[in-house]
Amino acid sequence: MTPNGIFVALFAVVGLAVGSFLNVVIWRVPRGESIVLPPSHCTSCGYRLRTVDNLPIASFLALRGRCHSCGSKISVRYPLVELSTGALFGLVAALFGRTFVAPQLALFSASLVCLALIDIETRKLPRKIIYPSALVTFLLIVAYCIEMGSFHYLVSSIEGFGIDIGIFGLIFLLRPSSIGFGDVRLAGFIGLNLGVLGLNPTINFLYGAFGFGSIFGIGYILLVSRSVKSSIPFGPFMALSALTSMVIGNSFRIF
Ligand SMILES: [Zn+2]
Incomplete structure (x- = not known):
């Protein structure tokens, strides 16, 4: 892989993880909850997610979109937010390379993903x-x-x-x-x-x-x-x- 390819892949992986965090933000900020505590849990049964339940995309696929504990359905929005944030981060890295605008526009993309979804859900x-x-x-x-x-x-x-x-x-x-x-x-x-x-x-x-x-x-x-x-x-x-x-x-x- 070329240094640029590695850079793009690295950004995309960071984007997946950021997307996972955005899911927490999208759910909790409009509800006035803290984005740090409590740790990620199932919104149906309160089951506290282990690291292995909380990996972007992979956990959703492995668990077939259901909670590990109560089996209730996990919204497809979760992997979609992770995937689109990962794709946007990769795109930003590919377009702007190793410049200061890359982190700035990655933050910009992440903010827009969560603001758009919160607006659709809550009009805020x-x-x-x-x-x-x-x-x-x-x-x-x-x-x-x-x-x-x-x-x-x-x-x-x-x-x-x-x-x-x-x-x-x-x-x-x-x-x-x-x-x-x-x-x-x-x-x-x-x-x-x-x-x-x-x-x-x-x-x-x-x-x-x-x-x-x-x-x-x-x-x-x-x-x-x-x-x-x-x-x-x-x-x-x-x-x-x-x-x-x-x-x-x-x-x-x-x-
Ligand atoms: Zn559950």
């Missing part, structure tokens, strides 16, 4: 997740700038933050019923991250979020709810667009 985008992630992102960028002796990345990150939170903030002010303030906050977090990659990903994210949201929203109204008053959470479309823009946002310009 917890500040408890966005603020600490934004703070670590900011510190990573500052540390890199100090090491480089140039504040270019910090400036473009702050620009990205300003553009995305500005547009979402404006929409929130003009039509408060269309999005929530949590979406405005998330837009700022996304801009902070994508800004490092430049202006194009920052702006393409906006097109993508409203594009994905509108297509899904129209389809949902026509096929499922048949009412224009139905509301769908917007966070997942923002996350989808942000990840798409992270990968291909620099390869084209719409504006």
Whole structure:
């Protein structure tokens, strides 16, 4: 294996483990529970998971998706979150190599995976997740700038933050019923991250979020709810667009 191949594989394995942790975050943060204590347990019978029950993907397959103790079904979401986080980490490593943006964008991807799922389940985008992630992102960028002796990345990150939170903030002010303030906050977090990659990903994210949201929203109204008053959470479309823009946002310009 080439050094780059090893790096990508290593990142993907870390991603699987991070995905396993995200499952805990997705379940516990909206319920106001601690993400550290108690240790991982079956949510049906309270059985405390041993390490061997808690390995990403492998345990789910070995246990055939059931609790080792009570046999109740484990949601397929658990291995899917692990798998997608692992894939995203591998993708980030493959795209950005051994640069400072790799850990920053890996953290970004992980945050988006859990925020999107929490939004689908609870219609909330917890500040408890966005603020600490934004703070670590900011510190990573500052540390890199100090090491480089140039504040270019910090400036473009702050620009990205300003553009995305500005547009979402404006929409929130003009039509408060269309999005929530949590979406405005998330837009700022996304801009902070994508800004490092430049202006194009920052702006393409906006097109993508409203594009994905509108297509899904129209389809949902026509096929499922048949009412224009139905509301769908917007966070997942923002996350989808942000990840798409992270990968291909620099390869084209719409504006
Ligand atoms: Zn159980």
